[in-house]
Structures are given as C-alpha cells and as structure tokens.
Amino acid sequence: xxxxxxxxxxxxxxxxxxxxxxxxxxxxxxxxxxxxxxxxxxxxxxxxxxxxxxxxxxxxxxxxxxxxxxxxxxxxxxxxxxxxxxxxxxxxxxxxxxxxxxxxxxxxxxxxxxxxxxxxxxxxxxxxxxxxxxxxxxxxxxxxxxxxxxxxxxxxxxxxxxxxxxxxxxxxxxxxxxxxxxxxxxxxxxxxxxxxxxxxxxxxxxxxxxxxxxxxxxxxxxxxxxxxxxxxxxxxxxxxxxxxxxxxxxxxxxxxxxxxxxxxxxxxxxxxxxxxxxxxxxxxxxxxxxxxxxxxxxxxxxxxxxxxxxxxxxxxxxxxxxxxxxxxxxxxxxxxxxxxxxxxxxxxxxxxxxxxxxxxxxxxxxxxxxxxxxxxxxxxxxxxxxxxxxxxxxxxxxxxxxxxxx
Numbered sequence: 266x267x268x269x270x271x272x273x274x275x276x277x278x279x280x281x282x283x284x285x286x287x288x289x290x291x292x293x294x295x296x297x298x299x300x301x302x303x304x305x306x307x308x309x310x311x312x313x314x315x316x317x318x319x320x321x322x323x324x325x326x327x328x329x330x331x332x333x334x335x336x337x338x339x340x341x342x343x344x345x346x347x348x349x350x351x352x353x354x355x356x357x358x359x360x361x362x363x364x365x366x367x368x369x370x371x372x373x374x375x376x377x378x379x380x381x382x383x384x385x386x387x388x389x390x391x392x393x394x395x396x397x398x399x400x401x402x403x404x405x406x407x408x409x410x411x412x413x414x415x416x417x418x419x420x421x422x423x424x425x426x427x428x429x430x431x432x433x434x435x436x437x438x439x440x441x442x443x444x445x446x447x448x449x450x451x452x453x454x455x456x457x458x459x460x461x462x463x464x465x466x467x468x469x470x471x472x473x474x475x476x477x478x479x480x481x482x483x484x485x486x487x488x489x490x491x492x493x494x495x496x497x498x499x500x501x502x503x504x505x506x507x508x509x510x511x512x513x514x515x516x517x518x519x520x521x522x523x524x525x526x527x528x529x530x531x532x533x534x535x536x537x538x539x540x541x542x543x544x545x546x547x548x549x550x551x552x553x554x555x556x557x558x559x560x561x562x563x564x565x566x567x568x569x570x571x572x573x574x575x576x577x578x579x580x581x582x583x584x585x586x587x588x589x590x591x592x593x594x595x596x597x598x599x600x601x602x603x604x605x606x607x608x609x610x611x612x613x614x615x616x617x618x619x620x621x622x623x624x625x626x627x628x629x630x631x632x633x634x635x636x637x638x639x640x641x642x643x644x645x646x647x648x649x650x651x652x653x654x655x656x657x658x659x660x661x662x663x664x665x666x667x668x669x670x671x
Contacts, residue, residue: 287534294343308524309335332517341527348464350471351497353504355511356518360480363494364388364458367476368427370510371454374400376424382631383408383432385458407631408437416447429458430467434623434645435635436561436586438570445473465537466580470499481526483614487536491525493518540583544648550657551587555669558641561586583648584613588640591667597642603663606651613647618656621645
C-alpha cells in the first residue's frame with residue numbers, strides 16, 4: 266500500500282502546475298506503474314496492435330495501429346504539452362514535415378498564405394513549390410514588418426500567417442505583440458516555428474499564437490542521432506484539422522526516435538542553459554574581433570530587435586550567426602580548415618559545436634538588410650557543450666586567416 270502511494274504521488278507530482286519547467290519535464294508522462302518500475306517507457310516497435318476481442322477492433326478511442334502511436338509516443342506528447350503549454354500535440358517524422366503539415370492543415374485551394382522572408386529554407390520551398398501547385402496563393406513579408414504594413418498585405422482569402430522566431434540564418438524577431446492582434450481580428454490562423462527556443466525560453470501559445478511547431482531533431486533530441494517534429498496547439502478545432510491531415514498523409518514518428526525525444530526532454534533545460542550561456546559569451550567576444558563585420562544574436566544589446574527579445578524571451582539558445590569582412594574563397598577556406606572544435610554539418614542543437622557558411626543557401630527577397638553583400642560572408646554557429654574558452658581559442662586562431670576589411 267505504501268509503495269503504491271509513492272507511485273501515485275510521483276504521478277501527481279508531474280501534474281503540478283506551479284513547479285518549474287525543468288521539474289515538470291523530468292516527470293511529465295512518467296509512471297512507474299505504467300512502466301512496471303522502469304524509469305523510461307518501453308519502445309514498442311509495432312504495426313499490428315492486438316485487441317482482446319474482435320469487437321474491440323472498431324469504435325475504440327485507443328490506438329489500434331502502430332502508426333497512430335504507442336506508449337512511448339504518449340509519454341513524449343505529455344512532455345511536449347508541458348513544454349509548450351499545449352493541449353494537443355501531433356508528432357511527425359521531422360521538423361520539415363511538422364511545418365508542412367501545420368500549413369497544409371490550415372489552407373485549401375483558393376486560400377492565401379503569408380510567410381516570413383526569414384523562414385527555414387525548406388519551409389519556404391514547400392510554400393512556394395507545393396502549396397502554389399495545390400492552388401494556394403503565397404506571399405512573403407519582411408520579418409521586421411509593422412502592424413500596419415502587415416494589415417495591408419492581408420486579403421479576404423488570407424487564411425494563415427507563418428512566423429519564425431528568430432529568423433533562420435539571419436535571426437530577426439517579429440513584433441508579435443503588434444502583429445498577432447491584426448491576424449486575430451481577421452480570423453486568420455497564426456503559426457510559428459519555435460525550434461530556436463525549444464519551447465524553453467519562449468511560449469508562443471500563451472502569447473496568442475494558434476500553432477507552434479518544433480523540429481524535435483534539434484534541441485529536444487539534442488544528440489544529432491534522431492529525427493522528429495511536433496505540431497502543438499491549445500485549440501481543439503485546429504488540432505482536429507492537423508490530426509486529419511496527418512492521417513491523410515500517413516505521417517508518424519518512429520518509436521525509437523520518440524524514445525530519444527522523450528529522454529531528451531528530461532535534460533533539455535540544463536543543456537539549453539549551458540549552450541545558451543556559451544553562445545552568448547562567444548557572441549559578445551566576436552563583436553570585439555576586427556575580422557568580424559557583424560554578430561546576429563537577439564540577446565545582444567546591439568541587435569536591432571533586442572527590445573523584443575527582452576520582452577518575449579526568458580533566455581536564448583546556442584544558435585546565432587556572425588559575418589566576416591572577407592569574401593575571398595582562399596582565405597575563407599583557410600579559416601574553416603583551421604577550426605578543430607567546430608564541425609561542418611547541417612542541423613544543429615546537438616552536444617557538438619557546428620559552423621557553416623550561409624551565403625549559398627541565403628535567399629531573401631523582402632529583407633532590405635540582406636539584399637546585397639555589404640556584410641561580407643555570413644556564418645552560422647551552433648554552440649555545443651564544449652568549454653567556452655576552448656571554443657574561443659579555436660575560433661581566435663582561425664580568424665587570423667581572414668582580412669579585417671572588405
């Protein structure tokens with residue numbers, strides 16, 4: 266009896282709303298009674314799920330097919346609800362599928378969508394290639410658009426506006442407190458890619474955004490060894506649209522990746538705090554280097570959107586960008602070749618630091634600051650869990666390869 270009470274107490278502990286996020290994420294979805302004493306849920310690799318009787322095959326509200334999710338998926342969803350203050354979660358195979366699903370669930374042929382010019386490149390490609398092919402009109406907007414400018418872009422058939430905070434590669438922030446009411450007054454669904462904050466230091470759903478999307482591949486899984494995405498909302502009607510579209514597309518998240526994601530949630534706040542502090546320290550240091558022409562991190566006082574960051578965010582993550590004066594390929598190649606602690610690879614959010622040149626994929630048509638090449642060469646940094654001073658020394662040595670002017 267005493268043992269059972271301890272188990273029940275642990276379950277109720279996870280449901281306390283007044284606990285800090287780190288505590289809630291440790292306990293969300295966990296139950297020793299459900300897992301027969303195991304700390305983590307079992308990985309059920311299943312397509313067929315057997316029922317007790319033939320009558321149970323139809324009309325049950327339980328998951329009766331592996332693609333609809335198993336125990337480990339339910340645990341992950343519980344954790345994501347705690348993370349993003351969501352009531353409904355739809356898991357997807359990766360971040361792009363989460364963005365695509367969320368958008369497609371909100372629009373039909375003949376509708377109009379607005380997308381930030383600073384959106385994740387593959388999301389932009391989906392909007393410009395797939396949605397347009399399906400008869401959805403699409404337009405881009407400057408991420409620093411004002412409320413009046415956004416109002417002028419809205420049409421009678423505008424059904425969705427997609428934000429990203431901060432912008433991919435260039436790290437602009439939207440004035441969401443001014444923009445969301447404009448959309449709400451017109452009955453327009455608002456969506457946001459919230460992967461940068463990982464749901465830890467920014468809560469878009471509590472601000473009034475309708476749908477928050479994350480690539481769990483990044484910080485939630487956090488070890489560069491799995492894929493996952495999530496679409497989250499507080500609204501049951503939108504959740505139904507997202508769920509129906511996910512079923513029609515046949516989307517699911519593998520049980521192994523779901524396991525990695527739910528486990529990653531347990532240490533997410535600790536990892537993000539360490540990576541965020543190191544990244545901000547590195548960003549401050551880079552502002553003092555003569556080879557650097559700009560540092561793009563919203564937590565810096567010098568960032569144009571710093572006041573928005575202070576108002577909306579409680580912290581920052583390990584991802585930012587900087588630009589160097591140099592554009593000469595031989596010197597840039599020497600710079601990258603000199604690095605020893607920064608790997609070269611796409612994605613981010615893992616324990617290892619990464620760095621990539623951004624210009625080959627930078628596509629901006631509505632952002633005045635990025636239409637030319639006056640900044641030099643843009644470089645994105647994902648700071649991992651290495652010692653900050655070690656990273657500075659590695660970067661300082663590599664910067665010596667570069668010119669101090671354009």
